[in-house]
Amino acid sequence: LNGEGEVVGGVVIQRFGENALEVIQNVKKKLESLKAGLPEGVEIIPVYDRSGLIERAVDNLKEKLIEEVLAVSVICVLFLLHLRSALVAIVVIPLSVLMAFIIMNLQGLNANIMSLGGIAIAIGALIDGAIVMIENAHKHLARDRGKKDHWQIIYEAATEVGPALFFSLLIMTTAFLPVFALQAQEGRLFTPLAFTWTYSLMAAALLSITLVPVLMGYFIRGRILPERFNPLNLLFTWFFKPLIWLALRMKLAVIFVALALTAATWIPLERLGSEFMPPLNEGDVLYMPSTLPGISITKAKELLQQTDKIIKTFPEVHQVFGKIGRAETATDTAPLSMLETTITMKPESEWREGMTPKKLIEEMDAALKIPGVTNVWTMPIKNRIDMLSTGIKTPVGIKIAGNDLYVLEKLGKEVETLLKNVPGTMSVFSERVVGGNYFDFEINREEASRYGLTVGDIQDVIQTAIGGMNVSTVIQGLERYPINVRYPSGLRDDWDELQRVLIPTPGGEHIPMAQVAKISIKKGPPVIKTENARLNAWVYIDLKDIDIGTYVENARRVLDEKLTLPAGYSLIWSGQYEYMERAKERLKLVVPLTLVIIFVLLYLNFQRLAETTIVMLSLPLALIGGVWVLYYLQYELSVAVAVGFIALAGVAAEIGVLILVYCNQVFENRWANGEIQNNGDVLKAVFDGTSSRIRPIMMTVISTIAGLIPIMIGSGTGSEVMKRIAAPMVGGMVSATLLNLIVLPALYAIVLQFRFSWMAQKLVAKNALKGVPSEEKELIEA
Numbered sequence: 147l148n149g150e151g152e153v154v155g156g157v158v159i160q161r162f163g164e165n166a167l168e169v170i171q172n173v174k175k176k177l178e179s180l181k182a183g184l185p186e187g188v189e190i191i192p193v194y195d196r197s198g199l200i201e202r203a204v205d206n207l208k209e210k211l212i213e214e215v216l217a218v219s220v221i222c223v224l225f226l227l228h229l230r231s232a233l234v235a236i237v238v239i240p241l242s243v244l245m246a247f248i249i250m251n252l253q254g255l256n257a258n259i260m261s262l263g264g265i266a267i268a269i270g271a272l273i274d275g276a277i278v279m280i281e282n283a284h285k286h287l288a289r290d291r292g293k294k295d296h297w298q299i300i301y302e303a304a305t306e307v308g309p310a311l312f313f314s315l316l317i318m319t320t321a322f323l324p325v326f327a328l329q330a331q332e333g334r335l336f337t338p339l340a341f342t343w344t345y346s347l348m349a350a351a352l353l354s355i356t357l358v359p360v361l362m363g364y365f366i367r368g369r370i371l372p373e374r375f376n377p378l379n380l381l382f383t384w385f386f387k388p389l390i391w392l393a394l395r396m397k398l399a400v401i402f403v404a405l406a407l408t409a410a411t412w413i414p415l416e417r418l419g420s421e422f423m424p425p426l427n428e429g430d431v432l433y434m435p436s437t438l439p440g441i442s443i444t445k446a447k448e449l450l451q452q453t454d455k456i457i458k459t460f461p462e463v464h465q466v467f468g469k470i471g472r473a474e475t476a477t478d479t480a481p482l483s484m485l486e487t488t489i490t491m492k493p494e495s496e497w498r499e500g501m502t503p504k505k506l507i508e509e510m511d512a513a514l515k516i517p518g519v520t521n522v523w524t525m526p527i528k529n530r531i532d533m534l535s536t537g538i539k540t541p542v543g544i545k546i547a548g549n550d551l552y553v554l555e556k557l558g559k560e561v562e563t564l565l566k567n568v569p570g571t572m573s574v575f576s577e578r579v580v581g582g583n584y585f586d587f588e589i590n591r592e593e594a595s596r597y598g599l600t601v602g603d604i605q606d607v608i609q610t611a612i613g614g615m616n617v618s619t620v621i622q623g624l625e626r627y628p629i630n631v632r633y634p635s636g637l638r639d640d641w642d643e644l645q646r647v648l649i650p651t652p653g654g655e656h657i658p659m660a661q662v663a664k665i666s667i668k669k670g671p672p673v674i675k676t677e678n679a680r681l682n683a684w685v686y687i688d689l690k691d692i693d694i695g696t697y698v699e700n701a702r703r704v705l706d707e708k709l710t711l712p713a714g715y716s717l718i719w720s721g722q723y724e725y726m727e728r729a730k731e732r733l734k735l736v737v738p739l740t741l742v743i744i745f746v747l748l749y750l751n752f753q754r755l756a757e758t759t760i761v762m763l764s765l766p767l768a769l770i771g772g773v774w775v776l777y778y779l780q781y782e783l784s785v786a787v788a789v790g791f792i793a794l795a796g797v798a799a800e801i802g803v804l805i806l807v808y809c810n811q812v813f814e815n816r817w818a819n820g821e822i823q824n825n826g827d828v829l830k831a832v833f834d835g836t837s838s839r840i841r842p843i844m845m846t847v848i849s850t851i852a853g854l855i856p857i858m859i860g861s862g863t864g865s866e867v868m869k870r871i872a873a874p875m876v877g878g879m880v881s882a883t884l885l886n887l888i889v890l891p892a893l894y895a896i897v898l899q900f901r902f903s904w905m906a907q908k909l910v911a912k913n914a915l916k917g918v919p920s921e922e923k924e925l926i927e928a
Contacts, residue, residue: 270853
């Protein structure tokens with residue numbers, strides 16, 4: 147402990163499915179109660195406690211949730227400038243979250259970074275349905291107030307947009323199906339987020355078509371400021387109206403520019419690296435260096451104490467607890483050549499000015515450049531998950547499989563040498579699978595028989611005198627301790643002394659070991675590892691200033707060119723790279739299936755193929771902003787980023803649905819009234835349908851972005867993952883809004899012009915048949 151000397155350590159293992167924070171709190175209470183019975187001079191010091199991390203992460207998410215609710219509420223008030231109308235939208239947020247919490251409780255889902263994160267990224271989208279309904283009610287009241295009953299106006303406003311809104315929220319929920327399909331570690335990590343996102347959006351969809359219309363009837367009364375006097379609406383109308391007008395007159399050029407922008411997104415996309423997950427700053431550090439096998443216990447203890455003492459000298463370090471070797475338990479299979487030092491850090495407010503976790507690790511790594519020791523720096527929870535999943539403690543590992551341990555060690559050393567010079571390699575260490583030192587007693591049977599000794603007799607002496615043998619058990623109350631007998635260390639820790647170990651013969655003489663056996667030190671496997679019934683040698687690779695995907699690509703190229711594998715031997719990339727590839731392959735299957743389901747839902751809403759296709763074509767427009775924001779923030783592609791893009795798909799589809807619904811409403815009404823006479827009237831209908839509904843579209847977009855901004859600018863525990871989810875959503879929402887308000891009207895205008903020509907021809911033909919006898923009409927139609 148702190149490099150000061152040896153202590154007795156212990157671990158508490160939590161049962162599967164239990165609440166970690168609750169278990170830790172109960173353990174603390176139990177330890178407190180045990181202090182009274184401890185002998186004098188004995189104290190219990192916690193050396194690692196993850197409750198602080200859990201509480202910091204949950205508190206950070208709770209804080210972000212409050213900030214998001216306030217931000218979204220302010221947006222509603224500013225856009226509507228009618229407090230009671232804004233209240234109708236705002237009340238959806240706590241009710242949706244409450245309903246999600248109720249389902250979480252019934253399901254047994256705990257409040258953690260991911261489960262609260264799902265609600266956090268959904269906050270802005272929860273009120274989309276309510277916003278659109280309220281805004282539509284404002285329009286209907288401005289047009290029909292005094293002409294129709296108040297509740298009739300509210301009913302018509304709600305039924306006009308209700309079905310489209312319900313389908314939009316359903317699509318946003320469906321978009322998360324790929325997250326539910328993730329497997330293993332990534333599945334366990336993101337499934338809680340997918341559940342809470344789904345629960346909260348389903349609750350919002352239900353409230354939008356049930357409670358919201360009722361509240362609108364009661365609260366949306368009195369004087370409502372006309373839309374044309376709202377400063378925000380005037381600003382957005384002033385900005386977008388000329389662009390929409392220009393787009394409708396240059397439809398093909400706009401479509402071409404949209405295609406060019408989408409194609410240009412390939413430039414930043416190619417430059418993005420890839421990783422499994424962004425590193426979560428746990429607040430504590432785990433130092434796990436490896437030495438060559440064969441290190442003695444004495445030297446191992448000395449090395450551990452030296453490294454711990456050096457680490458404790460850093461002012462940012464609160465406590466250092468080192469461990470080497472293993473206990474007799476299946477929960478810890480660490481060899482003597484692997485050190486584990488848990489470094490508990492002080493709060494960052496007490497660190498030196500300008501110090502960051504990355505800089506601190508670099509300084510500690512430079513201070514611990516010890517010959518024969520390969521450093522690895524990670525974090526406690528991350529390391530446990532990695533080693534339980536693949537056994538690899540570094541971000542990237544290589545598993546070489548074959549039949550001969552000596553060949554495997556040779557290949558491992560070759561890989562280690564080749565990868566040392568690959569850019570981004572911080573350290574690389576190949577296990578010495580036959581690097582263990584063993585005393586080999588080669589018994590001379592002829593000499594043994596002269597003294598009347600058997601091989602078994604000599605081996606019994608070797609076991610009892612050198613290895614030790616349990617001869618009895620001491621019983622102290624309920625405790626049992628074995629009595630182990632062997633020579634004192636002075637008679638067995640020297641080569642010459644071993645040769646002088648005495649063996650009793652049947653004749654009563656005692657002869658030295660050297661008379662009947664030749665002693666030598668031979669190399670052998672300290673640990674034998676197998677996977678899929680094949681012997682393994684593992685190579686650990688720690689990285690610096692490079693993403694996993696790029697590094698593996700470069701390293702694989704080097705090994706392909708310079709490493710020759712014998713027949714029957716194979717090489718597998720493991721560690722976080724293994725998770726990343728598994729998640730990527732899974733998403734390749736599930737994402738296309740999800741897009742097909744979204745297409746079907748859109749078709750059920752529109753009942754037309756053209757409108758459905760246009761909305762689906764709008765999804766790539768959202769990718770533009772998402773990819774460029776990732777490139778600007780220098781984020782790597784990861785599972786967290788993929789989750790952000792999945793959420794973006796549903797939100798972007800909602801924008802497309804709203805634009806087409808509004809355009810189609812105006813076109814259908816004017817066609818029914820006979821106001822569509824030519825293609826110019828079609829363009830005017832599309833222009834009016836889009837420009838008159840800029841406010842609800844911008845409200846839904848800005849409220850969603852406002853709900854994500856606190857996450858984007860946050861820096862608390864857990865923010866590393868949440869930022870990667872929010873970044874593509876924010877960037878994608880901006881590009882989807884800007885381009886959809888310009889490109890979609892242009893596309894839809896082309897579709898409506900074709901539809902108008904077809905309907906007009908059909909109408910002309912129908913009018914031409916008026917007055918024609920029925921028999922002739924049937925003949926003409928035939």
